[in-house]
Amino acid sequence: MNWTYRNVGEIWPNASKLFQIPPAPSGHEYLKDFLVTVQSSEVQAYECLRLARWGEATGLRVTCPRCGKVAWNKSSDRAKHRWRCVTKSMYEKHQETKGYKTGGHSRNGCGCTFYDTKGTPFERLRISLGLVFLSLYLPGKEVDALLRSLGDEVTATALTKVLRKLQQEQHGDLRHRMRCLARYFCGRLLWGPHNALLSRSGGQLLRKKLYRSMITHRLEQAEKKDALSELPKHYKKIRSLLGQFERMQFAVLHDRPVDIPRGLEIYQSLMAEVIALVPRKAA
Missing domain, CATH: 1.10.287 (Helix Hairpins)
Structure with missing residues (x-):
């Protein structure tokens, strides 16, 4: 399935159904481990950001923020991808280098190079993008409180600033899409190595939905x-x-x-x- 903000809710439940909130006292250590995993899962986090921005039923369709043309991936081996809006001359040179014929099709982009975060509140992000998705998934200020309880005031303050920017009116659509994809980002981590944090009913619900999806x-x-x-x-x-x-x-x-x-x-x-x-x- 090609995940989009429209269909992700068909499988992945929201936090109130999937997560033990607040977790049992015995689960506090599990929650700290989960926080570490979230911050180290940058590949998955940026995948979800791309799905939020450019995901369609047929796959990703990354468009240039300057001219709106379809862009090419220039760094797929990194968590945060770099993209190039290919001009006609760039395209023809690429085809010539590869020994391909240009034919009737060509590119006519503006030549702009940009990252996944271009035009978002995350362009100069100093914290893990996974923390942003976790904050959009859990209710209230659970993540902020957890970070401060662990003595990480710096990260908690930086996260608050980023979330405040995301709350601005011009980012309303992106915020909604990311909130939907946060189910996918957090759900996969909970279903895998951190299933101790799943509620009993949430685990049963997710298992049932995944089974139906597989069939x-x-x-x-x-x-x-x-x-x-x-x-x-x-x-x-x-x-x-x-x-x-x-x-x-x-x-x-x-x-x-x-x-x-x-x-x-x-x-x-x-x-x-x-x-x-x-x-x-x-x-």
């Missing part, structure tokens, strides 16, 4: 496999029907008798084969 995914894959196996048959039938049409057209051009009812049957069969090629979801 649905397998069924969809099976349907796609069946559809792909049928494609050659449909194409062969279409070629045959088109051949019959061509012969009827040849007969008309040479003033030969044509069976009109038969022509209608061929047309209906051809339309049926074309419709069969349309993916079921798109249909």
